[in-house]
Amino acid sequence: MLWIKSLHIIFMVTWFAGLFYLPRLFVYHAMTTDKISHDRFVIMERKLFYGIMTPGAILTIIFGVWLWLDYNYSGLWLNLKLLCVILLIFYHFICLKHLINFKLKKNKCSHIYFRWFNEFPVILLILIVILVVVKPL
Numbered sequence: 001m002l003w004i005k006s007l008h009i010i011f012m013v014t015w016f017a018g019l020f021y022l023p024r025l026f027v028y029h030a031m032t033t034d035k036i037s038h039d040r041f042v043i044m045e046r047k048l049f050y051g052i053m054t055p056g057a058i059l060t061i062i063f064g065v066w067l068w069l070d071y072n073y074s075g076l077w078l079n080l081k082l083l084c085v086i087l088l089i090f091y092h093f094i095c096l097k098h099l100i101n102f103k104l105k106k107n108k109c110s111h112i113y114f115r116w117f118n119e120f121p122v123i124l125l126i127l128i129v130i131l132v133v134v135k136p137l
Helices: 002-030 035-071 076-103 111-117 120-133
Strands: none
Touching: 002 035, 002 076, 002 120, 035 076, 035 111, 076 120
16 A cells, blocks of 8 residues: 555656646746747647646546545545645646647736746645644544
8 A cells, every 4th residue: 555655656746846846937938929939839738738747637537535444534625625635636727728729829928927826836745744644624
């Protein structure tokens, strides 16, 4: 079971790496004005989202459910953690929406918006780690 826990953590780190970096790419992409930069960011964003973030998310969820079923975890801390994971999944799909808007040159959000947007997964990561390690509730 420690292997499953290890894989869950590894893929969670992979997912969060993407959740932290993709909105940072959006910040810089929102500031571009030339076609070469735009095209470069579209490629980088696509590779990050589909090659790292999404597989990390899927595998994090698979191994997390496996742990949940095998350990039969329960409690308010777990319910709050699952709420945070649902919010992360929602955030993941918002990132996809922004990725598509950039690709189609339909982005209407400023680099300032994306700087704030980038902070949301940080807050969720802090909450998740505290809930899992400390189990305050």
